[in-house]
Amino acid sequence: MSSSTLPKANFRDTLATADQTGKRKWVYPKKQSGRFTISREIVGYSLLAFLFAAPFIKVGGYPLLLINILERKFVIFGTVFFPQDMYILVLIFLSFLAFIILFTVVYGRVFCGWACPQTIFLELVFRKIEYLIEGDYMKQKALDKAEWTWEKIWKKTLKHSVFFAIAVLIANVFLSYIIGIEKLYQIITSPTSQNIGGFASMMAFSGAFYFVFAKFREQVCAIACPYGRLQGVMLDRESIVVAYDYKRGEPRGKMRKGEERKIGDCIDCAQCVHVCPAGIDIRNGTQLECINCTLCIDACDEIMDKISKPRGLIRYASIDGIEKGTKFHFNTRRIAYSVVLLALLSVAGGLLFTRGKIDATLLRAQGTTFQKLENGNISNLYNIKIINKSHDERTIHLRLISPENGTIKMIGDSQQAQKNELRLSSEGIAESSLFIEFPKSALKGIHTKVEIGLYQGEELMKTLDTKFVAPN
Numbered sequence: 001m002s003s004s005t006l007p008k009a010n011f012r013d014t015l016a017t018a019d020q021t022g023k024r025k026w027v028y029p030k031k032q033s034g035r036f037t038i039s040r041e042i043v044g045y046s047l048l049a050f051l052f053a054a055p056f057i058k059v060g061g062y063p064l065l066l067i068n069i070l071e072r073k074f075v076i077f078g079t080v081f082f083p084q085d086m087y088i089l090v091l092i093f094l095s096f097l098a099f100i101i102l103f104t105v106v107y108g109r110v111f112c113g114w115a116c117p118q119t120i121f122l123e124l125v126f127r128k129i130e131y132l133i134e135g136d137y138m139k140q141k142a143l144d145k146a147e148w149t150w151e152k153i154w155k156k157t158l159k160h161s162v163f164f165a166i167a168v169l170i171a172n173v174f175l176s177y178i179i180g181i182e183k184l185y186q187i188i189t190s191p192t193s194q195n196i197g198g199f200a201s202m203m204a205f206s207g208a209f210y211f212v213f214a215k216f217r218e219q220v221c222a223i224a225c226p227y228g229r230l231q232g233v234m235l236d237r238e239s240i241v242v243a244y245d246y247k248r249g250e251p252r253g254k255m256r257k258g259e260e261r262k263i264g265d266c267i268d269c270a271q272c273v274h275v276c277p278a279g280i281d282i283r284n285g286t287q288l289e290c291i292n293c294t295l296c297i298d299a300c301d302e303i304m305d306k307i308s309k310p311r312g313l314i315r316y317a318s319i320d321g322i323e324k325g326t327k328f329h330f331n332t333r334r335i336a337y338s339v340v341l342l343a344l345l346s347v348a349g350g351l352l353f354t355r356g357k358i359d360a361t362l363l364r365a366q367g368t369t370f371q372k373l374e375n376g377n378i379s380n381l382y383n384i385k386i387i388n389k390s391h392d393e394r395t396i397h398l399r400l401i402s403p404e405n406g407t408i409k410m411i412g413d414s415q416q417a418q419k420n421e422l423r424l425s426s427e428g429i430a431e432s433s434l435f436i437e438f439p440k441s442a443l444k445g446i447h448t449k450v451e452i453g454l455y456q457g458e459e460l461m462k463t464l465d466t467k468f469v470a471p472n
């Protein structure tokens with residue numbers, strides 16, 4: 001009977017997916033099903049459906065999500081963000097980061113296993129196609145070792161053609177989140193010669209996705225993903241991870257028919273290793289490569305059912321939970337992260353909620369001070385810029401709020417300028433220059449604070465403050 005005890009001291013010295021010479025060891029994970037796998041499939045396919053449907057969903061005429069880095073235009077749940085709103089986006093981004101950290105501290109890499117696009121696409125789309133065309137892991141291994149027969153040629157050609165077609169589809173969806181579905185449709189339907197740039201970026205993205213899902217695979221999580229690399233500092237002994245209960249499982253050893261078992265529950269069947277898409281042995285303890293995909297839980301539960309032992313030899317648990325039997329509780333780190341997260345979410349939510357429909361700046365014209373007019377009044381020259389942050393067209397009227405006994409005179413002969421009005425097209429920007437004029441008696445020395453109201457009809461949309469300069 002072979003038996004051993006945990007931990008194998010040298011497993012951290014090597015990469016599970018590289019041999020002694022550093023050459024890549026291809027991972028052939030065994031097909032697995034079970035309660036966690038089925039639940040993950042439901043979640044994963046629902047997220048995929050949302051990802052593919054979202055570019056077509058409009059809220060108030062805007063896409064649900066648009067991250068147009070090129071034109072610096074962002075839409076989140078139908079709300080348009082302009083460069084002037086960047087601080088709100090930064091806060092939302094910080095809240096999201098804090099959320100990820102808090103979530104990871106408490107629940108480990110649940111995100112990786114259940115919601116990460118890399119895992120979802122690789123395990124639920126590309127891997128399934130591979131199983132369908134090439135069969136389960138042993139057949140895949142045999143096919144890769146085999147000579148280039150007709151069977152191997154057609155299977156490999158078919159698999160990689162389907163992979164590339166899906167990579168093109170993913171690239172298109174990805175692009176639709178950047179440039180919008182309408183622009184994407186325009187690129188797809190117009191001749192390539194008219195859209196060399198768009199076509200080239202589509203092919204570049206397609207190539208990158210094909211490489212990631214057909215070749216690079218689990219290496220993304222172990223080598224390239226910054227979130228994966230940060231696990232070491234985010235996880236603590238109380239974080240919930242996919243863990244092997246070595247107290248119950250060790251010493252492990254094969255099961256013999258009719259023999260009374262006096263060792264641990266692990267029968268050393270290696271099913272947990274065979275199914276692992278990261279190519280690791282979870283019985284060695286928590287490892288950087290583990291994406292918490294739960295496949296080893298399902299594989300081991302199946303074995304436990306067969307040998308009539310309780311499920312959960314591999315389960316969601318914390319290291320302390322397994323070692324000391326401690327129950328989950330909120331420690332200081334968790335409370336601190338929760339407070340920071342709540343504060344950030346409240347501020348970001350408040351800013352989002354109170355965010356105006358227009359934004360404006362009013363600055364005194366560069367290099368100017370004041371003019372003394374013939375009637376004794378003093379005037380200052382200003383430049384105004386108004387940004388419409390919505391889809392609706394607007395006519396904005398400028399009125400002096402304080403000091404009251406002055407006048408605004410917009411420069412220009414148009415009817416609108418005469419009425420101190422600026423017209424804003426949908427998401428448009430309007431600029432103008434204007435004089436503000438006061439009798440000397442209304443002013444308080446060299447600098448007087450001036451308030452101007454921007455009105456749409458009778459609704460005050462925004463108040464602007466500026467300084468008025470006058471002689472002493």
Ligand code: SF4
Nearest residue numbers: 266267269270272300
């Ligand atoms: S599947 Fe379970 S019983 Fe089999 S080797 Fe893994 S931990 Fe041991």
Ligand code: SF4
Nearest residue numbers: 276290291293294296
């Ligand atoms: S060790 Fe288990 S949970 Fe981690 S990647 Fe492998 S199969 Fe998934």
